[in-house]
Amino acid sequence: MRKPISENIKTWAQEIGFSDIGFSNITHLEKQSDHLKQWLNKNFHGEMSYMENHFEKRTNPAKLVDGAKTVISVLLNYYPEKKQSANTYKISKYAYGKDYHYVLKDKLHKLLEQIQLEFPETTGRAFVDSAPVMDKAWAVKAGLGWQAKNSNVISRKFGSFVFIGELIIDLDLSSEIPDRQDMKNYCGNCTRCIDACPTNALTPYTVDARKCISYLTIEKKGDLPSNMQGKWSNWIFGCDICQDVCPWNSKLTPHNEKDFIISDLLQNMNKADWQNMDKAFFKKTFKNTALERTKFEGLKRNIEFLNNKKMVVK
Ligand code: SF4
Ligand code: SF4
Structure with a gap:
């Protein structure tokens, strides 16, 4: 008997280095669309006006890729073994290494190429945060995790320190994809994330x-x-x-993605190093990392804010 196509795609994804993969048939994300509308109406998105754009595309990927039939969602573990040293300014763990957009996109393109080798007629697009795709909703729909009270997707195996990406393709896998209900929510009565948030930004399942x-x-x-x-x-x-603080993140297996490993330099930067950083150092040290998003001036602003000082850009 012929092996299901989705099983082959899973094997290729594993070989390429993804931590997990799941499949969904294209549908209109009605429930998530209502949630997004409410979130936007409350202005919880702040100045991220791009969140208001392409509403239809966001909730209906058939409008993003002609003839789209299937969303392939992938997870990539980024939980690090080596972390920043203690008593320094902290950056989120996702920003330790090379910008994840490059890493994930590269892997997704490899997966698409592999699918096209077997099914040359297939067309599709890879998405990583970069276009209006509700990646958390698709990951949940694909059975990769549940959307938790801290609004992250939590995988039972990899916790929530995972990047999410998608391939939206016109290959029809509907005969192989189970029609799932949302995965069970394993947050239970826990409220640790809500209690720990220092700015009260969280209400269950929503971030202001x-x-x-x-x-x-x-x-x-x-x-x-x-x-x-x-x-x-x-x-x-x-x-x-x-x-x-999430109990689902208490016993994680570190990633083995070399591009995400923190450099010795970043690992050992102390507060004085951050404060004395100049633009040339920033450009050299953080080239192709997620930190480029704030730019040098933004990072300096954040440091000065913590020190309650007026920003001085060197
Ligand atoms: S400010 Fe609160 S909601 Fe935002 S990332 Fe930190 S703990 Fe989470
Ligand atoms: S800390 Fe508790 S409530 Fe928050 S996401 Fe984790 S399990 Fe859910």
């Missing part, structure tokens, strides 16, 4: 980005709001608090 350190340190332009002064310490790019 305007209060979230991750948004404030990365996406927010201009000055940081003075009512946030003193609410957190040491985070200068992102925030992992609501993930670090």
